[in-house]
Amino acid sequence: MSPRRIDPNLTNALLEAAARLLAEEGAAGFTTRRLAAAVGTSTTAVYTHFGGMDNLVRTLVHKGFARLHQRMSTVRATADAVADVIALGYAYRANSLAHPQLYQVMFGSTALGGFALADGDRQHGRYTLEPLVDAVARANAQGRFRVGDPLLVAQNMWIALHGLVSLELGGYLIAPYGADICFEAQLRSLMVGAGDDHEATDASLARARRRRSPRV
Amino acid sequence: MSPRRIDPNLTNALLEAAARLLAEEGAAGFTTRRLAAAVGTSTTAVYTHFGGMDNLVRTLVHKGFARLHQRMSTVRATADAVADVIALGYAYRANSLAHPQLYQVMFGSTALGGFALADGDRQHGRYTLEPLVDAVARANAQGRFRVGDPLLVAQNMWIALHGLVSLELGGYLIAPYGADICFEAQLRSLMVGAGDDHEATDASLARARRRRSPRV
DNA sequence: GTCGATAAAGTAACGTCGTTACGTAACCGC
DNA sequence: GCGGTTACGTAACGACGTTACTTTATCGAC
Known part of the structure; x- marks a missing residue:
């Protein structure tokens, strides 16, 4: 009865890729799918790590x-x-x-x-x-x-x-x-x-x- | 060889509905489909009258x-x-x-x-x-x-x-x-x-x- | 008044978006 | 090693903007 743990590296990779994506492509190109593609994962990772795109952006803002x-x-x-x-x-x-x-x-x-x-x-x-x-x-x-x-x-x-x-x-x-x-x-x-x-x-x-x- | 003319009433109706939609629903609810539904027409009207959603918004801005x-x-x-x-x-x-x-x-x-x-x-x-x-x-x-x-x-x-x-x-x-x-x-x-x-x-x-x- | 050309407006589709149900497989405690 | 828990991938859903395609309304020529 021991669950699988979240990968902190993936969390950081998502954040860094999100920051880079926002800076380089602007708000228009800032999509879940492009973010997932940039880090080589799937879009669901955004939800397991942040619970949604808005919370990821909230972290960026903070x-x-x-x-x-x-x-x-x-x-x-x-x-x-x-x-x-x-x-x-x-x-x-x-x-x-x-x-x-x-x-x-x-x-x-x-x-x-x-x-x-x-x-x-x-x-x-x-x-x-x-x-x-x-x-x-x-x-x-x-x-x-x-x-x-x-x-x-x-x-x-x-x-x-x-x-x-x-x-x-x-x-x-x-x-x-x-x-x-x-x-x-x-x-x-x-x-x-x-x-x-x-x-x-x-x-x-x-x-x-x-x-x-x-x-x- | 005489074409059908654009209906100015529809142009005005689109503009007024767009202004009302933006004011009441905000940017989130401002979609082509909801605008068309509000004036009782189809989404293509936006293109024949304005050539696209961005040009309609431009008119609003002006x-x-x-x-x-x-x-x-x-x-x-x-x-x-x-x-x-x-x-x-x-x-x-x-x-x-x-x-x-x-x-x-x-x-x-x-x-x-x-x-x-x-x-x-x-x-x-x-x-x-x-x-x-x-x-x-x-x-x-x-x-x-x-x-x-x-x-x-x-x-x-x-x-x-x-x-x-x-x-x-x-x-x-x-x-x-x-x-x-x-x-x-x-x-x-x-x-x-x-x-x-x-x-x-x-x-x-x-x-x-x-x-x-x-x-x- | 009738007809035909022309374009406005409707229908339906395409690709993309955010999000989510579902299946799989990786991990940790025992 | 085993089993349970859960991260992650796959694939789907509904909604979006946009656009080929079809239909239909309109106005000038006769």
Whole structure:
């Protein structure tokens, strides 16, 4: 009376193939059959390992949030908290552009294989804000920002960043004001809107730009 | 040698049923077969009238942009250009919330029946900005804003608004800082970020709120 | 008013999709 | 090694978008 066990290698292979399939083929080519063919198994494996295509996608989304959180956490706190906020903005956009298809699934933009975000999934987006909330609070303490609740301000910055990335991925931001220009202008507006003055913002922006990780 | 002509009534019936189907059932229930059943015809009618499901959706998207443009154009220019900008923000959000499913299709969030936005479709989003660009330019002339190019600033406001509406429709903005609170806070930040001072922004915000159309 | 050409609209099929009942065979505890 | 449990493969089902093929409605020429 001892059952056969699930093969963890197959679970990982499915996840990796799914991530690759989504990144390379997009949501259109993301089908159960193609996924099974890619790992050399049958479509039923998706059900024994994940209980359905939507749960597999849910796992991908959770991993995406974890990676975003990790990427944001690599931004170290410095003496210039506004530069930290800007650096977090750079990190957010860089991570999104590195995984555009997954980003659109994570934020409800793209429906993927009947996958619909549950309330619990959306909450994963919230702890990602922690580093940003912290940086905003420090900028407040340093007298650069003049805001009430750092959480509210951080959330609004996130909203604006998401708007930019979302429209950039959708191809809506074109010449003469492409995504790069809009992004820089938006960062400036966000800092000034939070209470910083123009000169200090420009200095912090230059400082944050120097910190940017060289790889895109 | 005289052919049979297309029935315009059927074309309109398809469009209206498609809009209703999308609004009521969402993208999941939006299928060729259900659409045909709703208007009491067969699925081939979609092909003779539109050449495919994607072109029908494209027509819906174009109508959505036209309606958004019209809605934005109803915001009249007043002596308080900042209040006009805020009123345009209200109008944008109100229109989006009135047609949430269509909004997500218009801005590339939701893939609908194999429909993919073409470059030309995305350009429809640009002339929608015209009233906003005008209001920003007037706020600049009134000394309320201190911005370079009104188009760039208007575009950034649009980006932030889209981020808010997008996350609101996705259900990401919840207590304690729900969509309403974030929206107000974001409007303030945008005005201040564009050069206005806090007191003047609050006055314009109150003025714009009074102008809001009573219906949601 | 009748007829014929032309195309709109209906029928039915094809291939693909997600999902699932069923059969098989691999695994672990004894 | 044996037996029970279950992962996995096979094959099917219903629904999807799309399309050859058929039918039928329509309008101009006479």
